[in-house]
Amino acid sequence: MRADARDNRARIMAAANEVFGRSPSASTDDVARLAGVGIATVFRHFPTKVELLEAVLTLRLERIREDALAAADSTDPGTAFYRFFTAVVADSASKLAIAEALTTAGAAIGEDARKAGRGMREAIEGLLLAAQRAGAVRADAQMAEVYALLVGASRGATATNLQPEVRDRMLALIYDGLKPRS
């Protein structure tokens, strides 16, 4: 692969990341313009718009997975769990926009993104278990509902354009529900 091709591919990914983060209904032209390349170049690297969206989404999911793995490995998984939860909610806006664009596009999510999603879920589950062993999260909370809470808090925070203080108070309520009964 030629050097300029690799360069352009990276620039396109970065531009798509930003553009689709801002507005899930953005056009491929927007991506090309921000990346500083012609539209044909975008389509050569990603033959279809859905594939481009998936590539961006996959990247983001993998990044969250790494964060979860690091948190689970930390010396204080209990604290790390809540910190991780807060961080995901705080900057979830763009991730959600992309996932939304994909589902709105009607396309079933492709294999790569699905695999990345599974990996992320597994990492988060590992973090949850570690936090439960550390006694920071009630033992009867299962992965499914904790994950639903995470997604819900994220979507709620971005959908309503929440003030940071309100978001923190909302998280405090959630955390009170997650902590072991005293």
Place this chain on the structure above:
Amino acid sequence: MRADARDNRARIMAAANEVFGRSPSASTDDVARLAGVGIATVFRHFPTKVELLEAVLTLRLERIREDALAAADSTDPGTAFYRFFTAVVADSASKLAIAEALTTAGAAIGEDARKAGRGMREAIEGLLLAAQRAGAVRADAQMAEVYALLVGASRGATATNLQPEVRDRMLALIYDGLKPRS
């Protein structure tokens, strides 16, 4: 206004309610086809697609408002609060889809829908205050974060296509956070 015109208007509203509930990106043709009228008829009653979406959204917001008012007036506002919360989350899928379609359409939400939203929020706040007076919800929870929780739980439930049992366990966690400290 002629009788057939009134009829068709109602049929269009009902069809739009269902179609946009299923898929926020549905086309006006879809609405017309389900309503059994020509596309021009839809546009005569609602000069623009956004106005049609707003009409449907407004209707739904007003319905939620009435539910909240009824709950606040009940003899046991504490129980009614949690029942109301659960009900909103359970059938929020279509409401959210419509609100999403509106914001995705880039259109700032119009005055009617905004007013309906304010009315709904006020009714929910009344219900929250009643539930707090009844001692069923912790007194330090403010409307803003409770509303954010409601929206988040709704979006989380619909976004992830939650199983009903998981959804109930998620709500149980939230409710544990909302109940007064013992």
Place this chain on the structure above:
DNA sequence: GGTTAAATGGAGTATCGACTCCGAATATAC
């Protein structure tokens, strides 16, 4: 520096969806 295969860019195509026009149908008043 020259050669060549790869990569590029922008004009072009096809499709889809919001919205309009106007002749046909129909409800209401007499």
Place this chain on the structure above:
DNA sequence: GTATATTCGGAGTCGATACTCCATTTAACC
């Protein structure tokens, strides 16, 4: 039953956007 004003329906317009074609440019190897 007829007149007429209102409503209807679908074919047509216009703009936007995903995707393609091909002449031009450029990186990489000698």
